[in-house]
Amino acid sequence: MTASPYTTLQQGLATYQALTAERLHAYIPRTEPRRFLYDLVNDYPQRGGKGFRPGLCIATCQALGGHLERVLNSAVALELFHNAFLVHDDIEDESLLRRGRPTMHQSYGTGIAINVGDAMNVLSIRPLMDNLQTLGPNLTWRIFTQIEHMVRQTVEGQALELGWRRENSLDLTERDYLNMILKKTCWYTCIHPMRIGALIATGDDTDLERFNRLGYYLGASFQIQDDLLNLVGDVERYGKEIGGDLVEGKRTLMLIYLLRDCSAAERKRLETLLHPDRHVADAELIHEIMGLMHKYGSIPEAQRAARQLAGAALNEFTRLFAGVAASPHRDFLQDFVLYMIQRNH
Amino acid sequence: MSTNHSTKPGSDTFMGRMDAGRFVAGASSIVSRAVDILEENLAEGIVVAKRLERKVIDVEQARGTDDQAVMNRFRKDAHEALDIFFDALSTATHSLNTLVERVAEAQPSPPPTTAAKAPVLSPETPLAAGEKTEIPLRLENDNREREMVVEFRSADLTTPEGTALRGRNIRFSPKKLRIPPGGRGEMTVLVTAPKRAAAGRYSGFIEDKSIAGLRATLVVDIST
CATH class of the missing domain: 2.60.40.10 (Immunoglobulins)
Structure with a gap:
């Protein structure tokens, strides 16, 4: 069997994720009600997500000389927030699959899924409060401010995207998309995990801004590639239904490029296909829109954009970490950036 | 305590197998656009933070002797403004040890009065x-x-x-x-x-x- 070129990255992620999962598990109450609440809190984390957020947070902290014990609670909080977002996102997007299995609301109903997501949000606060014992009040408070900004940006981004779908917005630009994913994805996937890791390592938040661009480029590249994989990926490796974003009317970069380039008649047809109350079979919709995307080269154009952003991330990483001592954690961060350039799942 | 990896992530890094220069040469339009958007979002954050700051606390007073140095400079972005707000909050509640006590102690006070001291024009x-x-x-x-x-x-x-x-x-x-x-x-x-x-x-x-x-x-x- 040929070893995956991402083996070292995967091993790093697995290590960080195992550390996070162990601590996360300790924060889930062992009390009732279990069947429709606490047992389900661990459902999504146990499905084996990539663990980017805790990985970035822990690696950044340790690469900059911080200690694992000091950063672990914050990594747990990030992972809980992330999974809460996923549970709620799946409901909002009416998604069927998450990490290769039925989404929580598909399995247990929307009401229970919303409540589990709420519980995860609440449970994420406790590890942050427990930071008080290891980090002291100042640092604990500063991490809270990072988290507050992160969560607010994320819900704002989600609101933008949901609004576009509800109003069937067609006049969107690359700029609109970049703004939306900065809010919806980048702050919480990359920028704040790195900022929090650095804050804990150095105890000083005066220089956290240096992570903004790196995190933005990384997060944007990740999101565009995630959207691409939804169109052209392998369902088993990707873990979600292929073409699901089109069915949901999600305004991806590819769709925005297509709307920019297509003819007036095609645009009119797209307006019908993307309408929330359309009467078109899913398979037909996917086939038609994919045909237009191939016609206008929307997919390769988005692929180029993702690679350019990943390249910019590599540039930023090289600049920022040039003076940082070599360590497995620094190497992990470097491999993470390079993974974005070559990602195919 | 630091992490002891059973395996070393990155010990065989991708960097050695790739031509980094291929990806870093020249800023593409989407990257430039991304930079603009990031800056704008940060700037927007400063406005929000400044409004909050004015409503809740007198930063100049809370910062004590450092006020001139701080306020005569422009703040770099949203987070710095937020940090100044929370720094001010921290100063105002310095003697308290818990987060709950910190929040409870933040008292509204009059806003700064001179336009020259505002980082937002x-x-x-x-x-x-x-x-x-x-x-x-x-x-x-x-x-x-x-x-x-x-x-x-x-x-x-x-x-x-x-x-x-x-x-x-x-x-x-x-x-x-x-x-x-x-x-x-x-x-x-x-x-x-x-x-x-x-x-x-x-x-x-x-x-x-x-x-x-x-x-x-x-x-x-x-x-x-």
Whole structure:
């Protein structure tokens, strides 16, 4: 069997994720009600997500000389927030699959899924409060401010995207998309995990801004590639239904490029296909829109954009970490950036 | 305690197998656009943070002896403004040990009164489309040995909805300001609202062409 070129990255992620999962598990109450609440809190984390957020947070902290014990609670909080977002996102997007299995609301109903997501949000606060014992009040408070900004940006981004779908917005630009994913994805996937890791390592938040661009480029590249994989990926490796974003009317970069380039008649047809109350079979919709995307080269154009952003991330990483001592954690961060350039799942 | 990896992530890094230069040469348009958007979001954050700061606490007072140094500088971005807010909160509640106690102790106090101390520049009243206004700007050169030459430029200002007020509508007088070592200088920001400008709150950065970090957020309300 040929070893995956991402083996070292995967091993790093697995290590960080195992550390996070162990601590996360300790924060889930062992009390009732279990069947429709606490047992389900661990459902999504146990499905084996990539663990980017805790990985970035822990690696950044340790690469900059911080200690694992000091950063672990914050990594747990990030992972809980992330999974809460996923549970709620799946409901909002009416998604069927998450990490290769039925989404929580598909399995247990929307009401229970919303409540589990709420519980995860609440449970994420406790590890942050427990930071008080290891980090002291100042640092604990500063991490809270990072988290507050992160969560607010994320819900704002989600609101933008949901609004576009509800109003069937067609006049969107690359700029609109970049703004939306900065809010919806980048702050919480990359920028704040790195900022929090650095804050804990150095105890000083005066220089956290240096992570903004790196995190933005990384997060944007990740999101565009995630959207691409939804169109052209392998369902088993990707873990979600292929073409699901089109069915949901999600305004991806590819769709925005297509709307920019297509003819007036095609645009009119797209307006019908993307309408929330359309009467078109899913398979037909996917086939038609994919045909237009191939016609206008929307997919390769988005692929180029993702690679350019990943390249910019590599540039930023090289600049920022040039003076940082070599360590497995620094190497992990470097491999993470390079993974974005070559990602195919 | 640090992590002991059973395997070393990155010990066989991708970097060695790739030509990094291939990816880093030249900034593409999407990357440039991303930079603009990040800056705008950060600038927007400064405005929000500043409003919050004014409502809740007197930063100058809370910062005590460091107030002049802090307030005479432009703040770099949203987080710095937020940090100053929380720093102020921290100072005001220094003797307390818990987060709950910290929050409980934050007391509202009067807002800063002098425009020169604000890191966010804004005309005193909204502009109507077609109108012009001037905003005085005082700068201080805290270097005791070298002259400071300030030459600002303005990015496009945008509303939260994305409507732009082009940077060419923002001018500076004098265009280039020389401030002697340890001295002060004044500049005027000239803002023109185009005749067909849409109503809204426009914000964006003005920054010096060569002095890194010397920048401010300009906020202009245009009314119908």
